[in-house]
Amino acid sequence: GLGYGALTGGTSGTGVLLIAILLAAGLQARAVIATDAATTFLIGLVKTATFQGAGAMPLSSWIMALVIGVAVLPGAFIARKIGDRIDAKSHLAILDGVVIFGGLLLAWQGARAMWG
Numbered sequence: 785g786l787g788y789g790a791l792t793g794g795t796s797g798t799g800v801l802l803i804a805i806l807l808a809a810g811l812q813a814r815a816v817i818a819t820d821a822a823t824t825f826l827i828g829l830v831k832t833a834t835f836q837g838a839g840a841m842p843l844s845s846w847i848m849a850l851v852i853g854v855a856v857l858p859g860a861f862i863a864r865k866i867g868d869r870i871d872a873k874s875h876l877a878i879l880d881g882v883v884i885f886g887g888l889l890l891a892w893q894g895a896r897a898m899w900g
Contacts, residue, residue: 799824800886803879813875814867 802823806816832849835841867875 800883800890804883804887807876807879807883813872813879816879817867 799820802820803816806819811819832841835845870878
């Protein structure tokens with residue numbers, strides 16, 4: 785809880801850790817996606833409120849957030865249709881692949897930041 789919150793607040797790309805934790809806890813594929821989406825949404829709200837409260841959210845940031853939100857919306861519906869058409873084992877294999885890829889990407893970004 786607290787450790788993940790601190791990591792998420794201080795870095796980007798830690799969603800892959802949450803997915804791995806949820807899968808390890810035994811949640812099924814749809815429950816993992818729903819829990820990850822709800823957690824990501826709530827963390828985003830808290831971050832936005834914090835930046836807004838500090839005066840660090842200019843109008844251009846709000847416009848960019850709106851554009852990104854509209855741009856990614858169709859992907860959620862496409863992903864749901866794909867999820868409805870595949871079996872649970874395939875869905876879990878895809879999630880495992882995402883966790884592995886995301887973990888490797890996170891490690892690579894960390895190594896690049898350390899060694900320039």
